[in-house]
Amino acid sequence: MKNTPSTSTRLINFLGSMNLAITLLVVVAIASIIGTILKQNQPYTDYQIKFGSFWFDLFRMLGLYDVYSAVWFLTILAFLVISIATCVGRNTPGVLRELRHFRENVQEKSLRAMKHQHNLTTHLPAAEAQSFAQRLLTNQGFRMRQKTADGHTVIAAMKGGSNHWGYWLTHIGIIVICLGGLMDSRLPLMVAEWQGKLTPETRNIPASDVPAISQLPATSFSYRGNVDIPEGNRANIIFLPMRDGYYVQHLPFEVEVKAFRVEHYSTGMPKSFESDLLIHDKDLPAPLEKTISVNHPLIYKGIALYQANFGDGGSEVKLRLHPFSTRYAAQDLDGKVFRDYNLTSSEQQFKLEVNDFRLFNINDMEDEAGKAIKKNIGPSVTFKLRDASGQAMEYQNYMNPVSIKGQNYYISGVRSTPAEPFRYLHIPVDAKGGIERFMRLLSNIQDAELVKKSAVETTRSSMQEATVQNPEVEKQVVESMIRLTMLFATKGADGITQEIAERFPQEKQESASEAFMKVLNASLRAVYVETLKQEGITSELSEADWQFFDDSILAIDKISAYGSPWFVQLSSFTQIEASGLQITRSPGKDVVYFGSAMLTIGVFLLFYVTHRRVWVWIKPLDNNQAEVVVAGSANRNQPEFELYFNSLQKTFQQAMVQEVQDVSSTGNN
Amino acid sequence: MSVPQETIESLLERPSLFKRLTLQDWGWAAVVLAATVFVFAKYSGAMDVYEIIILTLTAPALIAQGWYWKAFQPYSIAVAVCSLLGIWLYGDSYANAEVVFGLKYLFSSQSAIMWMSALFVLATVTYFGGLFTNHAFTLKTASAMTWVALVMGFTGLMVRWFESYLIDPDFGHIPVSNLYEVFILFCLITGLLYLYYEERYKNRSLGGFVLLVISAAVAFLLWYSFERDAAKILPLVPALKSYWMKIHVPANFVGYGAFALAAMTSVVYLIRARGERNNPQGFAATRLPSLAMIDDITYKAIALGFAFFTIATILGAMWAAEAWGGYWSWDPKETWALIVWLNYAAWLHLRFSKGWRGVPMAWWAIVGLFITLFAFLGVNMFLSGLHSYGEL
Ligand code: HEM
DSSP states (O other): OTTSOOHHHHHHHHHTOHHHHHHHHHHHHHHHHHHHHSOOSOOHHHHHHHHHHHHHHHHHHTTGGGGGGOHHHHHHHHHHHHHHHHHHHHHHHHHHHHHHOOOTTOOHHHHHTSSEEEEEEESSOHHHHHHHHHHHHHHTTOEEEEEEETTEEEEEEEEOTHHHHHHHHHHHHHHHHHHHHHHTSSHHHHHHHHTTSOOOBOSOOOGGGSOGGGEEOTTOSOEEEEEEEETTOEEEEEEEEETTEEEEEEEEEEEEEEEEEEEEOTTSOEEEEEEEEEEEOTTSSSOEEEEEETTBOEEETTEEEEEEEEEEOOOEEEEEEEESSTTSOOEEEEEETTOEEEEOSSSSOEEEEEEEEESOOEEEEEOTTSOEEEEEOOOEEEEEEEETTSOEEEEEEESSOEEETTEEEEEEEEESSTTSOOEEEEEEOOTTSSSHHHHHHHHHHTOHHHHHHHHHHHHHHHHHHHTOOOHHHHHHHHHHHHHHHHHHHHHHHHHHHHHHHHHSOGGGHHHHHHHHHHHHHHHHHHHHHHHHHHHTOOSOOOHHHHHHHHHHHHHHHHHHHHOOSEEEEEEEEEOOEEEEEEEEEOTTHHHHHHHHHHHHHHHHHHHHOOOEEEEEEEEEOTTSOEEEEEEEEESSOHHHHHHHHHHHHHHHHHHHOGGGGGGGGGOOO | OOSOHHHHHHHHOOOOHHHHOOHHHHHHHHHHHHHHHHHHHHHGGGOOHHHHHHHHHHHHHHHHHHHHSTTHHHHHHHHHHHHHHHHHHHTTOTTHHHHSHHIIIIISHHHHHHHHHHHHHHHHHHHHHHHHHTOHHHHHHHHHHHHHHHHHHHHHHHHHHHHHHHHOTTTOOOSOSSHHHHHHHHHHHHHHHHHHHHHHTTOOTTHHHHHHHHHHHHHHHHHHHHHSOTTSOOOOOGGGOSTHHHHHHHHHHHHHHHHHHHHHHHHHHHHHHHHHHHOTTSHHHHHSOOHHHHHHHHHHHHHHHHHHHHHHHHHHHHHHHHHTSOSOOOOHHHHHHHHHHHHHHHHHHHHHHSOOOSHHHHHHHHHHHHHHHIIIIIHHHHOOSTTTTSOO
């Protein structure tokens, strides 16, 4: 019975064992890797798309979307802390003993058996040898005890005991850091969720509509969340992201963003983000004013306010909607970012959702020489157009024309999901710098009367040239011109290809297509000439005019796939920016820093201080001489101690033994 | 009493630190102080309080470093002279880099770094040449080349610092802000650490191996600057505009440099251990340093690296607390720093408390380099996060 350790001893042995410690260090390291490979805390729909529902559910169960808060991960960490604590607890008595005990009771035999030992017979009397040894060791910084018994004296000396404090400081430091981290952790939230007292909100609704079960009081012990505050607005809440939802955390004061600024370098890259803040608190006689910027937070009442990012705060945008179809009328809209607008004038219901306004857009462009450069292409508005069935396309339209290879275009990006890159529609800018000529051309090719008129004119003039008069052929040509033009106006080149595919056998399609395109082109050109006439241009068309025509036709061809009945032009704006603040209360921070200081000091003590012991054993001999044994040991850095001990031993030798006097000039190094 | 009393006294008296210092040491301290006062007088207007503290602490640290390692004194002075020369040649026009001979071929940061690169590679080859021919003078030449490479490299960084202000005072920043710059820092720190151990252990046969890892870094550096135009000086993103960068990054690179050195000495350990087993009279078992010495250097390097990596990680946490509002966000770079740290903590425990030595520990130290390398490069290349400043 005596030899079998009790369960608790076994448990302590297990927890404090070095094997467990090393295993845990490696396990924590490996477990940490997961969260760096799988991007953490993304929207759950992204994971679902990426992994498919089986793996998505499995990974969710394993907590892989937020590994560092997963119960199993925290359990490993807790194990590590317990293991360190056990280890320190077990070793501390030994460490204290090691520090307190000089080991003056050491036996002569064991001294002589030590790796580092040296014995000599000195001509000095024992008392003198003893005082020499004491002075030497004191000068070397040793503390010592002395014991005389059984006709001999032992001086037991040591220094560098702080090495053991190093062990203690490192390991306690780690525990303190973990405790500090725990104070700032979301563990209380997780426990409350477990008990069913809290659930994160997952809907995208105004903070005021969030139910109480997802709200946290201003008295919370620690939190870290974000809020976007538009210039001139106030907030007294922040959002704490939690898995696929969030909590609304109340603050004990109100934050107002008076102004937000972005400064730019000469290259157009942002140089600094700054917010002028006002803190409104009933405890303050007047609101506290302070400007924060990245790396320069404000700390008020233990709550830190950081400049984290920025975004739109509901800019006002004036939009002009140019219809692509003559059936609709143009209209103007005074919009605001983050608002939705119903567009009723079309036969279909649309909802326009304004999502973002950006003053600067630094894009990859080509300069004149064709080299890739980054260039600011000015303001843009981003919006979604949602049809009655709920399907939406997203658009990003730039306000100013962009020059590409010397030609100016209005640019609009379109995509159906955020995962896609934008496809672009390039609308050429007319001679007056506007979009009117393009729009007129577009409406003209939808105007059957006008198309017919210009078709007849061109056919006549070409027939006159050919001096063949045939009303039947003329009628046929004109008819196909009108039909093809109308088809192109509604469905683009695809529409024509489709018709050919339906009407002609495979082998004839190519020649048919060639003929069709010729006819279409002639008609479009005729309409274009007519369009310019309406502008009052009757002279011979220039190369630039024809370039405009080619670009217009390319654009018109894409309209059917563009998905919007309007071209939305941003005509003016008033920018309102929102400052993205991160607001935290982390009472554990100073604890963590304290633990870090312990850890740092401890590591240096461990590596750079050696606990050295030296014993000098002196036994008086009859002839007023003495026998001396010098021995030493160190717990670290053996090679260095060997050098040290050799020089120490040489010093003893020189001072105590006559014969060596001759060689003493060689010195000790 | 036949031993003269004063001899015994001299044996007893441990000379105090100040008595052990030579005139040269005092001269060194005077130079450092004078330089600090000069910098302070000239630039204190442009520094915030933290930077003044950093400068004030840098002076005693430099003095102590020079006292502790004498070779550091002439080295720093050479760097200072070359840097000042470069700065003086620039005057106030960045365009001088292409015009003035001394800049175009020597001291503009790009030229100086090219010299550094060439000399490191040359020194690597020379070290190996000296090792294989057992030719002491060749090995000495290799050391000298390494010293010159280090002077040029450090000069390059100092001049680059000045250049960044010359291009646009708004752009000015310490050159430890992107992958290109820290790679240079890595080469320099690893080189300096190596030379320190070389002198300390009076053995030059490890040089080629350690410089191999530096040469690899140089190869990357060259590819990176030619292929990706990485040498271009760009302004800092707002998150990096902090005095923390000045201490966090260099502390980190003492860690990385020391770990890299330990891995390379471990390679030598493996070669020698194999040599002793297979052919005790052969080259590997006789020319390479003893296993005990390599083991000692490896341990010392890992200990030094661990200590500095601990500090660097803590400084990083403090910076994160100031820039991102949280001292620990489990961002990939942070997490990988933790992984590196835990890995070496495990290594140290095995060695110290379980007394593991020899071949397995050498292998572990080599694996450690790959983990370190991933933390240093891989994270920037493959993972994205808050730390994505030095993307490839
Ligand atoms: C994150 C976790 C840990 C870190 C960073 C850490 C760090 C260290 C360091 C740096 C040393 C010094 C090694 C040397 O002298 O070269 C050390 C020694 C030691 N550690 Fe840990 N440690 C950790 C966890 C643990 C755990 C869990 C245990 C308990 C089982 C433990 C027990 C020891 C012991 C017994 C020593 C030897 C002390 C001595 O030789 O004086 N450590 N530790």
